[in-house]
Amino acid sequence: MIDFLASLKARNECLFYFGLLCLSSAALILIRSKFSDVQINGVNVLYKPFKFALSMGIFSLTMGWYTGYLISYKYINLYNWSLIIFLGFEVFYVTLQASRGQLSHYNVSSALYTSLTVAMAIAAIAATVYTGYIGILFCTENFPELPDYYLWAIRLGIFLFVIFALEGAVIGANGSPRVGGQGGGAIPFLNWSLKYGDLRIAHFVGMHALQILPLLAFYIFKDVRVVILVGFMYGLLALFCLVQALNAKPLS
Structure with missing residues (x-):
């Protein structure tokens, strides 16, 4: 396991640390949820940020592993920071709203919340489209070492x-x-x-x-x-x- 983590870090250090940060946040949120009785729509309010942080952590580590195969380093560095900014914003906002007992998604109760909901959608779309570009690189570059x-x-x-x-x-x-x-x-x-x-x-x-x-x-x-x-x-x-x-x- 230690060798695997060392290899993962070597492949993409930025996404490695960001992924670990998300997973650590997920663990802390899950522990905190055991001491919270606040619910939204009949569900513990902290389950949503836990799932978001866990999902973002797994995704970041997965893409960190895959991008280690690419040779377009200048594009990968920009991709890394795009994910950190876009996904970090989503996890932060979802967690913040949950801690306040309020909705993050579908919250149009004010102009501010509507704007933040739109901002989350834009961040998710941007991260997804950029990941699609990474997929295109896997179709255009040569990978003689990969089966x-x-x-x-x-x-x-x-x-x-x-x-x-x-x-x-x-x-x-x-x-x-x-x-x-x-x-x-x-x-x-x-x-x-x-x-x-x-x-x-x-x-x-x-x-x-x-x-x-x-x-x-x-x-x-x-x-x-x-x-x-x-x-x-x-x-x-x-x-x-x-x-x-x-x-x-x-x-x-």
């Missing part, structure tokens, strides 16, 4: 991530992650609806192609055609989750 099946998994993982990260715009336009109604049963902690459609499921499934596909390719499949097929099937799964949600149907 083709692993390289294709990284490409597919990044592009599926971008597509389903941008699905967040659908959630924002809907004004809620749920489609068809509010209330009803929900999966504990994740708070995904068991009664209505929930756009967060496709969002989650699609974005984590970034980690799942390369891991499957590197350790299990090890064949370009199989990896492409698995990537296609994975994309269909995420699309199915999206269609179910848009039709106000739960997965259960």
Whole structure:
């Protein structure tokens, strides 16, 4: 484990430290949530910033690992600081609002909160589009040291991530992650609806192609055609989750 962390740090030191900062923040927020009874929509108010910090930490470390393969250093440094600024702002604001017992997303109760909600959307879109550019670099640069099946998994993982990260715009336009109604049963902690459609499921499934596909390719499949097929099937799964949600149907 120590060797892995040392390798991760060497590949992209900026995203390594930022990722660790996010993960450490997630751990502290989770501990703090055990001593908080404040809820929003029936859920502990600190669960959302915990999930955000955890997600941003995993994403940053993942991209830190992948960008270690690239040779376009000047672009990578700019990418690093773009992620730190954009994602750092999101984690900070979501955590701040949770600590005050207030909504961060969908909060249009004042001009200031509306502006900050828009700012979060812009930050998320900018980080996502820039990550798409990193995906393009993986299609245009040469990687003679990487197995083709692993390289294709990284490409597919990044592009599926971008597509389903941008699905967040659908959630924002809907004004809620749920489609068809509010209330009803929900999966504990994740708070995904068991009664209505929930756009967060496709969002989650699609974005984590970034980690799942390369891991499957590197350790299990090890064949370009199989990896492409698995990537296609994975994309269909995420699309199915999206269609179910848009039709106000739960997965259960």
